[in-house]
Amino acid sequence: MTDLNRENLTDNKPDDRSDNVDKLQEMVTNTIENIEEAHDALATASDEEKEQIEQKNERRNAALKGLRKEIKDEYAYQQRKE
Numbered sequence: 001m002t003d004l005n006r007e008n009l010t011d012n013k014p015d016d017r018s019d020n021v022d023k024l025q026e027m028v029t030n031t032i033e034n035i036e037e038a039h040d041a042l043a044t045a046s047d048e049e050k051e052q053i054e055q056k057n058e059r060r061n062a063a064l065k066g067l068r069k070e071i072k073d074e075y076a077y078q079q080r081k082e
Helices: 003-010 020-044 047-081
Strands: none
16 A cells, blocks of 8 residues: 555545435435336336336335434434534
């Protein structure tokens, strides 16, 4: 590892989590919008496309659960920090 690379590793920015809840909430909103748009697309999709859309929406719904848990965890962290 070069000196330049070592230097970059030690110059990390401090952990700024102040807007994490907002960022996570935006991700939830975007994911919900994607689910709704995909649901609308089912009307004109082929059988194969419908299957792909449904599978993708299942993954999106699973991601939503994780994002919502992260929001709760992050909010709790911020409350403890204050």
